[in-house]
Amino acid sequence: MGEKQLMKGNEAIAEAAIRAGMTCYFGYPITPQNEIPAYMAKHLPKRGGTFIQAESEIAAINMVYGAACTGARAMTSSSSPGISLKQEGISYLVGARLPAVIVNIARGGPGLGNIAPSQADYFQAVKGGGHGDYHMVVYTPETVQEAADLTMKAFDVADEYRNPVLILGDAILGQMMEPLIFKEPSGRKFDKSSWILGNRKGRKSHLINSLSLSEGVVEQWNWELKKKFDLMAGKETMVEEYMTEDADVIFVAYGTSARICRSVVNQARKQGIRTGLIRPITVWPFPSETIAGRAKKTKHFFVVEMSLGQMIEDVRLAVLGNATIHFHGRPGGGVPAEPDIMKQLKEILQS
């Protein structure tokens, strides 16, 4: 076990990526994720990797595409408007079956919005922000420690499925400092020799692309991708349940919103109010089964998001009419306040 350190979420993500063997980072400045490229610029070249401040987010994700073609662990990071620009590249990464890790330290939108924390990129992250039928595992860490742990895991999952993985945080996760201890990376090795480019001696040539104009080829390709997505959905779902066993009202929230709900749960329990929290750690795949299971017993689900309500649609699909769903949302960089949630919780219980 390493030493306990106090670090910003952004820096912890950057350091965890380097420890996980990431050697190629490409990024473009945008608040509130600027500490990630700055950390990479300072540390990555000294530790044998490459850092480039790209000319745009589009160029950065395509540099990732190139580096991933060689088998290197590659990464980019940005915040909401920049992640919109990367959607083209993300679609191509999936289409070409390339592993990569993308970090979105989300901010308020739409448009240029502001630099405050937000969860309004949920649809973009889990419903396919780019073109075509695709999915990727989306992690939503709530603490600096978990951000570091999931960053390391993201590289393994990306390599395992040859698919990009998204880490979806928000400005609070990126900017806050918390103590953490870096875990040892898994050390898992992935044999990429059957598809990577370069140093070709003694083998057939390899092609990395996502185009075929022959009839039926792309359809067949999509069916193959679906098998992979189904496998990911079956194996990679992560969820935490907190005091849900006897709860009369269950919060569903992820990331920063989940921490705020956890505070409300703690306060409510002290007042004898039985509440709990289901916290999706992956929002794709979504922990529908966990929610569906609880909906058989608990009558009220309370979704809290820093948006006008996006994840609530997946909660509704999971609950399938078996419970009443309530919502508290703050869009455009607004952060839900504990007293407001508590007040609404009491109203739900009195209704």
Add this chain to the structure above:
Amino acid sequence: MKKVYERNNIAFDMPSPYCPGCGHGVIHRLVIDAIKENRQEDNTIFMAPVGCSILSYTYLDLDVCQPAHGRTPAAATGIKRALPDSLVILYQGDGDLAAIGTAEIIHAANRGENITAIFVNNAIYGMTGGQMAPTTLVGQTATTCPYGRNPKDGQGYPIRVCELLQSLGGVTYAARTSVHSAPNVLKTKKAIQTGIENQMAKKGFSIIEILSACPVNWGMTPEKANQFVANEMIDYYPLGDFKKDGKIIQRSDH
């Protein structure tokens, strides 16, 4: 009997995927001959663009990366940084390089990425069916400038890429050649060789802009199309070196 010419086995044994009279076939051959002569077959990563020459990946027995439209220089940057000793060849058309990918080519060039760009300028979008390119000549017609390109009508001027890139510090070599005649084909071959040598000597970014005919989308016979290159294109896009060994060549063309 002495064999003076044979198939380069980097090309698969199949008909060229291009239209009759198209310059891509000749240019492909020049590029793979240079790769072979430098014994780089196993060390080359060929970057296929979006455009007609995306089909190069069906034709060339090389490791090929095919990125999104215009992003070739960025993807090539990622590859070259990860594998600095590989030979990375960008093959881009005028829409890919000088329209949608303008930012990527300028910045890859300016960073002095140690890569070699083959820029095929045929003044038209081929694959999508003959639309106006950033390099379409003034007065030249295309489906999206049916009355002839008119800068006074907001359609802009043809972009001279070598002249644009030569000022950038990361560029070691910029040259414009043509494949409309045998002597020019030979000069093109020499320029490609220089671009590859530069990369092997880690000198930085090289670009070889090659004027090439598109008879089908120009609505001409191959012969007339080559005359168009000789008479019209070279007039606007003068041939020769624009930068060599990092030094700008002073010229009196325009």
Add this chain to the structure above:
Amino acid sequence: MEHKIIFAGFGGQGVISMGTLMAYSAMAENKNVTFYPAYGIAMRGGTANCSVIISDEPVASPVIACPNVLVVMNEPSLDLFTAKLQEGGALLANSSLIRKKAERKDIRSYYIPVNDIAEELGNGKMANMAMTGALLKIMNTVSLETVFQTMKKTFSPKLLKAVDINREAMQKGFDAVQP
């Protein structure tokens, strides 16, 4: 024990440094801690604030809706944040720059002339250290000694030679308040 502290002032007063020093020191004492700054608009002379939570339990939300400790280094911060302070919470105000008193009677208010304390020691920039001393006394959670040790570990090489004088400023701030 849980302290939810908001530090506020104008840029250049060392508000963020105060918060980080407190966060590092709390970590050194094995407390759970979160530090969340107002970011992205860092400008000398602009407003600056940060939130620090120090707790025996894992910290749930790092966002402070209602602090139980408020440290204000200038008057606009007093005006902005005092209403959010929990009933019975502690207000620490820099009375060198803040001439008025808080109107609320349901809070504990402490007025410390931290700029004057610092200037007496020869450098007004140490006002934040004097305030940190006062804060430590009021909170009674993290020890002065831990903070001294933390300074040595976290100060930049340029500042290291100033550890002793900063320590003196902190001690004077500590002695200036009675909880």
